[in-house]
Structure formats: structure tokens, C-alpha cells
Amino acid sequence: MxxxxxxxxxxxxxxxxxxxxxxxxxxxxxxxxxxxxxxxxxxxxxxxxxxxxxxxxxxxxxxxxxxxxxxxxxxxxxxxxxxxxxxxxxxxxxxxSCVSKGTVAWRPTGDPKLDMMAHDARVLYYEKQHILESLKHAKLVTSKAEEAIKQGYKKCHENQKEIQKNLSVVNELLETSQAINEGHNSGLCKTVFLRPSN
Structure with a gap:
């Protein structure tokens, strides 16, 4: 041509x-x-x-x-x-690429189930790592929460002791005041009712 x-x-x-x-x-x-x-x-x-x-x-x-x-x-x-x-x-x-010459590349086997398992294994491994990271984070959060609760219990216990201490002081004051009141009232009664008449 x-x-x-x-x-x-x-x-x-x-x-x-x-x-x-x-x-x-x-x-x-x-x-x-x-x-x-x-x-x-x-x-x-x-x-x-x-x-x-x-x-x-x-x-x-x-x-x-x-x-x-x-x-x-x-x-x-x-x-x-x-x-x-x-x-x-x-x-x-x-x-x-960082792959060495001796590395054998993956090729399909011809069995779809087997090939999907190779694919799914990688995905499942990633999911497993993700779940483990989430679990680790949850444990850390739980540990911090437990520590905060322990501190809260400790503070509550200290407050309870302080309340009991203050309550015992108040009870003592109340008993003392009642005793004074009773003593004063009996003295008043004696004064009023047992006063010699003119």
C-alpha cells in the first residue's frame, strides 16, 4: 500500500x-x-x-x-x-515498592470460598485490632471511673466520720442543755411553789 x-x-x-x-x-x-x-x-x-x-x-x-x-x-x-x-x-x-524479589504475590486459587477467606481474614484482623483498641480504651475509662468512685467512697467515709463527730458534740450539748434546763426548772419550781408564804 x-x-x-x-x-x-x-x-x-x-x-x-x-x-x-x-x-x-x-x-x-x-x-x-x-x-x-x-x-x-x-x-x-x-x-x-x-x-x-x-x-x-x-x-x-x-x-x-x-x-x-x-x-x-x-x-x-x-x-x-x-x-x-x-x-x-x-x-x-x-x-x-518495598516488596523483595523473593516475595510471592497472592494469586486467586480458583476456589471462591478460599479466595474470600483470604480477603475476609485481612478485614477481620483489622476489625479485631479495632475492637481490641476499643476494649483497651474502655478498660482505661473504667479504671479511671473506679478510681474516682474509690475516692468518692473515701470522701464520703471521711464526711460520715466528721458528721458523727459533730453529731456527738451536738448530742452532748443537747444533753447538757437538757440537764441545765431540768436543773433550772426544778430550781424555779422550788422557788415558785415552795416559797414561804408571808
């Missing part, structure tokens, strides 16, 4: 697999452009087709070359900017 179609050199693409991608794109483009034959173009320009078949062929060749060149540039740009850049970022991410 056209001499422009072909694979990029390895330094342009950066790998054998990218060469395969480029070749597949070029093959697809070649097939599409090969379908642009003279009869298709002649159907678009019926007045020229009868007397100017060579002119229509020239137009077709020029259109195919322009489209082919534009598509090749787009393919190169797509490969350079999208595919190669993505692969470089992926390669950098793989190199920067």
Missing part, C-alpha cells in the same frame, strides 16, 4: 511488546485505507468519474497519504505519551 507503513524501531517504542502494538495499529490502518478504492471515490464524484479516472486515482492516493501520515503521527504520539509514559510510571512504581 504505502511505504510509510511499518514498525517503529525498538528505541522509538521501547520494547518488543510495544512493537507488536504498533504493528497491530499499522495493520488495522492499512486495511482501512486499502478499502478506499477508486470506485468508492468515483461514487462521490460521478461527473468526474467518467472522463477523469486518473485524476480521481491521484486524489485517492493523496488523501490516503495525508490520512496515513496523520494517523501515524497520532499513533506515535499516543504510544509515546500514553503507553510508554504509563509503562515507565508502572516500572518506577514496581522498583519503588
Amino acid at each position: 504505502s511505504e510509510h507503513i511499518g514498525c517503529l524501531e525498538s528505541e522509538e517504542i521501547g520494547g518488543e511488546k510495544l512493537q507488536v502494538v504498533k504493528a497491530a495499529l499499522h495493520t488495522a490502518m492499512s486495511r482501512v485505507l486499502a478499502g478506499w478504492n477508486v470506485s468508492l471515490l468515483a461514487a462521490c464524484f460521478p461527473s468526474l468519474a467518467v472522463d477523469n479516472k486518473d485524476f480521481i486515482e491521484t486524489i485517492r492516493v493523496n488523501i490516503v497519504e495525508v490520512v496515513e501520515k496523520a494517523l501515524l503521527e497520532d499513533f506515535d504520539e499516543m504510544i509515546d505519551e500514553d503507553i510508554v509514559k504509563s509503562l515507565e510510571e508502572f516500572s518506577t512504581a514496581v522498583k519503588d
